Amino acid sequence: MSMIVAGVMSGTSADGINVALVRLAARGRERPRHALLAHDKYPFPAPARRLILEMMNAELARVADLARLNFLLGELYAEAVARTARNHRVKIDLVGCHGQTLYHQGVAERFLGRKLAATWQTGEGAVIAARLGLPVVSDFRPADIAAGGKGAPLVPFLDYLLYRDHSAGGNALNRIAQNIGGIANLTAIPAGASLGQVLAFDTGPGNMVMDAVMEELFGRRYDRDGKVAASGRVLDEVIARLLGARFFRQKPPRTAGREEFGREYVGRFLRICHGASKADVVATATALTARSIADAVRRFVMPRFGPRRPQTGCQMIVSGGGAKNSTLLAMLHKEIAPFGIELHFSDEFGVPAEAKEAVAFALLAHETWHRRPSNVPSATGAKRAAILGKISYA
Ligand SMILES: Nc1ncnc2c1ncn2[C@@H]1O[C@H](COP(=O)(O)OP(=O)(O)O)[C@@H](O)[C@H]1O
Ligand SMILES: [Mg+2]
Numbered sequence: 168m169s170m171i172v173a174g175v176m177s178g179t180s181a182d183g184i185n186v187a188l189v190r191l192a193a194r195g196r197e198r199p200r201h202a203l204l205a206h207d208k209y210p211f212p213a214p215a216r217r218l219i220l221e222m223m224n225a226e227l228a229r230v231a232d233l234a235r236l237n238f239l240l241g242e243l244y245a246e247a248v249a250r251t252a253r254n255h256r257v258k259i260d261l262v263g264c265h266g267q268t269l270y271h272q273g274v275a276e277r278f279l280g281r282k283l284a285a286t287w288q289t290g291e292g293a294v295i296a297a298r299l300g301l302p303v304v305s306d307f308r309p310a311d312i313a314a315g316g317k318g319a320p321l322v323p324f325l326d327y328l329l330y331r332d333h334s335a336g337g338n339a340l341n342r343i344a345q346n347i348g349g350i351a352n353l354t355a356i357p358a359g360a361s362l363g364q365v366l367a368f369d370t371g372p373g374n375m376v377m378d379a380v381m382e383e384l385f386g387r388r389y390d391r392d393g394k395v396a397a398s399g400r401v402l403d404e405v406i407a408r409l410l411g412a413r414f415f416r417q418k419p420p421r422t423a424g425r426e427e428f429g430r431e432y433v434g435r436f437l438r439i440c441h442g443a444s445k446a447d448v449v450a451t452a453t454a455l456t457a458r459s460i461a462d463a464v465r466r467f468v469m470p471r472f473g474p475r476r477p478q479t480g481c482q483m484i485v486s487g488g489g490a491k492n493s494t495l496l497a498m499l500h501k502e503i504a505p506f507g508i509e510l511h512f513s514d515e516f517g518v519p520a521e522a523k524e525a526v527a528f529a530l531l532a533h534e535t536w537h538r539r540p541s542n543v544p545s546a547t548g549a550k551r552a553a554i555l556g557k558i559s560y561a
Contacts, residue, residue, distance in 0.1 A: 169191060170192075170536070171190050171191075171204065171259050171260050172259070172262070173186055173188055173259045173263070174186070174187045174524075175262065175264040176528055177244075177266070178348040178524065179349030179425060180349035180373075180374055181211065182389075182488065183209050183210035183211050184244060185208050185525040186207050186247050187206045188203070188204040188205045188251060188252070188259065188529075189201050189526055191530065191533045193537065199533060201526070204257055205251060205255035206521075206526075207247070207250070207254065207255075209246075209250070211243070215240075215243065218232065222236050222269055223429070233289070236267075237290065238291050240289055240291070241291035241293070245298035248295070249298070259299070261301060261303075261304070261533065262302070262303040262532065263305075263307075263535075264290055264303060264305045264532075265305075266290035266305055266306065267289050269287045270285065270287045270424075270426070272284055272286070273312070273316075273318050273319055273547075274317065284312050284318065288305070288306055290305065291305075292559035293559045301561055302558055302559065302560050304536065304555075304558055306557045307555040308321065308555070310542070310556065314550055315549050315550035315551075316544065316548050316549030318422075318547065319369070320369070321531060321541070321542065321543075322367075322524060322527040323354040323367040323543040323546040324541045325526060325527040325530050326344040326367070327365055329344070330484060331356050337479070339358035339359045340480045341356070342355075342356045342481070343356075343464065345460060345483050345484065346486045346487040346523065347374065347456065347488065347489025347492075348487040348524065349373055349374055349378070349424075349425075350372065350373050350424060351369065351459070351460055351489065352367065352368065352369045352370060353368065353463065354367040355367070355467075355471055357472055357473070362545075363545050366419060366467070366468065367420070367546035368419030368420050368463070368467070369421055371428065371456070371460070372423075372432075372455060372456050374456070374488055374492070375425070376432065376456070377390055377449065377456065379429075379430070380437070380452045384448060385445065390453070390492065392492065393453060393492040393493050393497075395445075395446055395449045396495070398450075399444065399450030401447075401453075402440060402443055405440055406451065406458055415462060453494055453495050454498055456495060457502055464483075464503060481507055481508045481509070482508065482509050483503060483509070483510050484511045484513050485520065486513035486521075486524075490521075491521075496510065534554075535554055535555055540553050
């Protein structure tokens with residue numbers, strides 16, 4: 168039996184909503200087979216984006232506005248799904264909606280005498296279900312946290328399905344799925360690995376620091392195609408200083424968000440770069456993303472891939488909005504080539520770079536609908552497999 172599932176993603180960049188329509192079919196105990204039918208993107212209207220960013224700011228967030236944002240996003244997500252279904256004339260059976268993260272603290276810390284981790288994704292599933300007349304799976308992360316995990320990353324379940332290589336005769340490839348959204352995260356899948364051998368973690372900033380710097384210095388949302396960065400020079404001493412921070416040395420599993428690389432971090436970054444030309448600052452923010460990825464690969468991934476044998480190839484497959492930044496990609500290519508890693512785009516594997524996370528949440532919703540777990544404990548640190556999400560019925 169196959170189902171068509173709409174996966175809905177809006178990430179930490181708060182740039183907009185991605186909707187992917189995916190046909191999923193599972194036979195018996197096999198992992199599902201999937202086909203991407205369509206994908207669309209809807210930028211947030213400017214006032215909605217402003218509200219989202221304000222609600223992540225402790226000084227500006229008011230409880231009434233937080234409650235309203237939950238219902239507003241429900242409406243926006245439902246409209247985005249309805250438009251995608253209409254545009255492509257596809258009849259949907261189920262929706263999987265990640266929601267907008269307002270707060271994520273994957274590591275347990277002491278709070279009122281207990282050790283607690285916490286996460287909060289907003290966007291009311293009941294509203295989406297009511298508007299579309301469809302069941303909706305939402306709020307995926309808490310179940311993994313309740314199982315002792317960090318609630319992130321959840322995309323490795325899809326990465327494993329897409330990129331595991333079990334080719335025989337020593338021809339299998341080591342693969343790294345590198346997503347560059349607001350935050351950059353990777354999934355490392357050693358040649359022939361089982362799901363339990365997958366390593367996944369946040370490498371650090373993706374577009375978040377670059378975007379904030381562009382907004383501050385040029386009044387633009389992002390550096391289209393990396394043009395500004397290409398005209399600047401990287402401040403190497405700044406990068407060296409920033410990469411010395413505790414986050415980058417922290418062993419995986421580790422997660423990051425606006426809490427680590429948001430407003431305060433960018434304020435510090437701009438102060439360190441004081442006196443440099445605007446283009447140099449953007450080039451440096453871009454290099455920070457590329458080098459922190461390469462650094463994480465060298466420290467934590469290459470040792471997992473074992474001794475470098477010339478016959479074992481290694482690929483990095485890039486997805487997320489950052490895949491459109493050619494200056495960033497050129498820097499990344501230069502950084503990882505010495506490790507013998509080839510750079511590819513997820514588009515070559517049938518998933519457009521900007522659609523991948525939306526496809527992942529269609530897949531996770533499908534698993535939940537069938538009461539199957541879909542967290543990857545080796546990636547999140549959970550003590551057990553967990554069925555993710557909550558279901559709203561129409
Ligand atoms: N043409 C482009 N050139 C450079 N950067 C781009 C381009 N298109 C998108 N981006 C970057 O991708 C970001 C959005 O990426 P996305 O994968 O949606 O992240 P998130 O999951 O955090 O929402 C934008 O904020 C921007 O920085
Ligand atoms: Mg986005």
